[in-house]
Amino acid sequence: MSWSRVAVVGGGLVRFGELFESSYEQMAHGAFEAALASVDLGLDPGRIDAIVLATQRGTLWGQEGIGGNTVPSALGLAGTPCTRIENACPSGADAFRIGAMIVASGVHDVVLVIGVEKMRDKSTEEGLLSRAAGGHPVYTRGETAPVLFAPFATRHMYEHGTTPEMLAAVAVKNHHNGSLDPYAHFQSEITAEQVLSSPMVCSPLRLLDCCPQTDGAAALVLTSAEKASEMTRSPVWVAGFGMGTDHPYLHEKSSFTSLPATVSAAERAYEMAGIGPSDIDVAEVHDCFTITEILDIEDLGFFEKGKGGRAALDGDTAITGRIPVNPSGGLLAKGHPIGATGVAQLVECWWQLRGEAGPRQVAITNGYALQHNVGGRGSGVSVVNILTSRSP
Amino acid sequence: MSWSRVAVVGGGLVRFGELFESSYEQMAHGAFEAALASVDLGLDPGRIDAIVLATQRGTLWGQEGIGGNTVPSALGLAGTPCTRIENACPSGADAFRIGAMIVASGVHDVVLVIGVEKMRDKSTEEGLLSRAAGGHPVYTRGETAPVLFAPFATRHMYEHGTTPEMLAAVAVKNHHNGSLDPYAHFQSEITAEQVLSSPMVCSPLRLLDCCPQTDGAAALVLTSAEKASEMTRSPVWVAGFGMGTDHPYLHEKSSFTSLPATVSAAERAYEMAGIGPSDIDVAEVHDCFTITEILDIEDLGFFEKGKGGRAALDGDTAITGRIPVNPSGGLLAKGHPIGATGVAQLVECWWQLRGEAGPRQVAITNGYALQHNVGGRGSGVSVVNILTSRSP
Numbered sequence: 001m002s003w004s005r006v007a008v009v010g011g012g013l014v015r016f017g018e019l020f021e022s023s024y025e026q027m028a029h030g031a032f033e034a035a036l037a038s039v040d041l042g043l044d045p046g047r048i049d050a051i052v053l054a055t056q057r058g059t060l061w062g063q064e065g066i067g068g069n070t071v072p073s074a075l076g077l078a079g080t081p082c083t084r085i086e087n088a089c090p091s092g093a094d095a096f097r098i099g100a101m102i103v104a105s106g107v108h109d110v111v112l113v114i115g116v117e118k119m120r121d122k123s124t125e126e127g128l129l130s131r132a133a134g135g136h137p138v139y140t141r142g143e144t145a146p147v148l149f150a151p152f153a154t155r156h157m158y159e160h161g162t163t164p165e166m167l168a169a170v171a172v173k174n175h176h177n178g179s180l181d182p183y184a185h186f187q188s189e190i191t192a193e194q195v196l197s198s199p200m201v202c203s204p205l206r207l208l209d210c211c212p213q214t215d216g217a218a219a220l221v222l223t224s225a226e227k228a229s230e231m232t233r234s235p236v237w238v239a240g241f242g243m244g245t246d247h248p249y250l251h252e253k254s255s256f257t258s259l260p261a262t263v264s265a266a267e268r269a270y271e272m273a274g275i276g277p278s279d280i281d282v283a284e285v286h287d288c289f290t291i292t293e294i295l296d297i298e299d300l301g302f303f304e305k306g307k308g309g310r311a312a313l314d315g316d317t318a319i320t321g322r323i324p325v326n327p328s329g330g331l332l333a334k335g336h337p338i339g340a341t342g343v344a345q346l347v348e349c350w351w352q353l354r355g356e357a358g359p360r361q362v363a364i365t366n367g368y369a370l371q372h373n374v375g376g377r378g379s380g381v382s383v384v385n386i387l388t389s390r391s392p
Numbered sequence: 393m394s395w396s397r398v399a400v401v402g403g404g405l406v407r408f409g410e411l412f413e414s415s416y417e418q419m420a421h422g423a424f425e426a427a428l429a430s431v432d433l434g435l436d437p438g439r440i441d442a443i444v445l446a447t448q449r450g451t452l453w454g455q456e457g458i459g460g461n462t463v464p465s466a467l468g469l470a471g472t473p474c475t476r477i478e479n480a481c482p483s484g485a486d487a488f489r490i491g492a493m494i495v496a497s498g499v500h501d502v503v504l505v506i507g508v509e510k511m512r513d514k515s516t517e518e519g520l521l522s523r524a525a526g527g528h529p530v531y532t533r534g535e536t537a538p539v540l541f542a543p544f545a546t547r548h549m550y551e552h553g554t555t556p557e558m559l560a561a562v563a564v565k566n567h568h569n570g571s572l573d574p575y576a577h578f579q580s581e582i583t584a585e586q587v588l589s590s591p592m593v594c595s596p597l598r599l600l601d602c603c604p605q606t607d608g609a610a611a612l613v614l615t616s617a618e619k620a621s622e623m624t625r626s627p628v629w630v631a632g633f634g635m636g637t638d639h640p641y642l643h644e645k646s647s648f649t650s651l652p653a654t655v656s657a658a659e660r661a662y663e664m665a666g667i668g669p670s671d672i673d674v675a676e677v678h679d680c681f682t683i684t685e686i687l688d689i690e691d692l693g694f695f696e697k698g699k700g701g702r703a704a705l706d707g708d709t710a711i712t713g714r715i716p717v718n719p720s721g722g723l724l725a726k727g728h729p730i731g732a733t734g735v736a737q738l739v740e741c742w743w744q745l746r747g748e749a750g751p752r753q754v755a756i757t758n759g760y761a762l763q764h765n766v767g768g769r770g771s772g773v774s775v776v777n778i779l780t781s782r783s784p
Contacts, residue, residue, distance in 0.1 A: 068637065069772025070640045083635075101494050106496065245472060246471065378461070380460070380465070
């Protein structure tokens with residue numbers, strides 16, 4: 001594959017949380033301003049010649065056609081091309097992948113990738129996730145996210161001896177990391193006892209095995225290798241990316257201990273980057289539930305299938321561990337504003353590779369960071385992006 | 393701008409209409425099969441390595457995260473990367489633009505661009521367009537599409553002397569063209585008298601000034617210049633494309649006789665293609681209402697501002713006219729299944745450039761066809777794509 005290297009020259013986000021006081025447009029603007037301010041040699045916003053927006057907001061606000069025209073105007077960029085990507089939980093990660101290909105195509109020079117989601121302004125029953133799960137004539141009603149992920153936990157326990165204590169260790173680690181992240185929704189430590197005594201949501205997943213519903217926005221600025229040096233002294237590069245899909249129905253699944261969409265997304269991303277899992281210094285992965293992080297770190301090749309359960313318990317995925325996972329706090333503590341999630345994970349990767357992650361900073365030895373989301377009906381879609389601090 | 397030429401090697405659609413008997417997935421599959429069958433040297437579907445899906449279906453079926461995982465599986469392509477684009481009425485046109493950039497980036501070789509929309513399975517009150525217009529805390533309730541376009545007709549009449557007879561001539565022409573198109577929702581001629589006596593919807597727009605709500609699906613296959621010769625003897629090329637945006641609120645508009653998003657999209661597309669409006673042999677433009685086609689043909693540069701009203705009445709935009717507009721029947725007669733519309737317009741352009749449009753065939757002298765959509769809140773987003781039969 002021949003393609004021109006793409007640089008990330010800016011990134012930022014708003015603090016995730018229940019942002020009742022902030023509109024969708026205000027959150028978008030906050031993330032945009034933060035990303036612009038982070039471009040160390042400066043960037044005239046007029047140079048942005050395309051926008052890629054990740055959002056699932058449509059329904060929640062009664063708006064189907066959203067983003068292509070409302071977001072540029074809200075950012076002071078009316079006139080600029082803007083494409084909305086919606087791809088379930090990987091929406092933000094996919095917007096980044098599309099943004100990178102737009103730059104690599106040579107058609108646009110400076111691309112803003114922005115993810116925004118308003119999750120909390122409706123009741124749980126009326127909210128985005130409930131409506132996502134109901135109403136289809138074929139898909140079963142009641143297939144909420146915990147219901148779709150719980151069987152994977154049950155089966156992983158059955159086949160590989162994974163325990164509730166191992167699940168709890170993932171939540172404890174990520175809430176610890178969140179306590180170090182000023183952008184996280186939850187910034188308090190929790191204990192394994194708290195996880196194991198929290199209310200059962202869908203056995204074996206308890207409340208603290210689940211990520212919250214969170215408002216948020218995050219943004220990144222991409223440009224060509226030629227333009228990057230005008231904007232930053234320390235560019236980070238897009239090393240590779242991949243997307244995978246799968247059958248959407250649970251009865252079509254060949255396994256309940258692995259997500260094939262993640263496996264194929266990762267294979268493609270590693271191949272494009274010319275590296276393997278052992279080259280990754282830090283990973284931000286999709287921990288919508290504790291079990292999901294365990295599936296992820298196996299499917300991404302950091303641990304053998306069946307060995308991921310022990311990783312958090314043994315400290316292997318801690319900030320100081322062999323392969324730090326979710327130093328930002330992950331979806332469990334930082335939050336999961338769907339369109340913004342992947343973009344914010346990439347901002348964390350960008351900070352980590354630049355050595356700007358403060359108390360969450362991991363050791364960067366090879367210069368590679370990996371970002372991952374998986375989601376959609378039956379976890380049928382996944383995106384993996386790999387960033388690097390190594391010059392092309 | 394340096395970019396690698398991209399080829400269109402296949403295209404097809406299902407007949408547009410009220411397809412109650414066909415599911416979303418069946419329509420998608422029908423369009424995919426038609427596009428595959430049109431690849432004259434054949435294409436193994438396994439060579440498709442990325443999909444770009446245009447759809448606004450989300451809400452209508454209670455599904456937010458749709459397409460990225462459900463459509464590949466429905467096409468027998470589970471595993472293949474798939475990105476959903478939602479960009480209001482230009483969704484299909486934008487998906488094509490993104491697909492072209494994906495090929496040009498060098499990351500993917502063979503890209504399926506597919507647009508699908510199910511518009512008729514809900515009542516008008518519960519349907520996609522009603523829900524798009526309601527529910528936002530700021531946007532005014534009741535701002536349905538006719539309400540948003542009628543002031544443009546009123547003002548165009550006031551400033552330029554455009555008459556109801558001129559609007560009616562657009563509908564008469566496009567329904568005539570639709571009578572020649574086996575894929576059109578409406579395939580009957582209508583008279584000016586019928587248009588002028590049809591019920592008033594929003595003055596001065598009457599029922600036959602408005603496009604219908606239609607189900608449909610359309611698909612195109614894109615590939616690189618290098619690969620095109622393996623698949624077809626008569627490739628058509630992507631000459632250029634552009635997107636423009638605008639402020640979404642009517643009170644922010646500087647004019648009610650022009651759509652700035654169309655003007656900037658066209659400028660960008662012409663510049664990329666290195667041509668001007670007089671080089672275009674045939675155009676498929678966004679005639680959601682009769683007045684919209686008049687605005688379009690002025691904003692795209694085919695007629696001076698204020699002179700577009702007479703075009704259909706004088707026969708200038710007929711299949712045999714100076715610049716044939718909407719030979720397929722346009723949105724008015726062929727229909728407007730939102731995500732599919734732009735893709736289907738591009739299939740028509742592809743047929744016209746290959747001389748395969750049968751009784752609708754226009755004279756191709758320069759070898760350029762233009763496709764255009766405009767939409768979203770306040771007509772705030774537009775996409776123009778230009779295809780050519782001229783070799784790179």
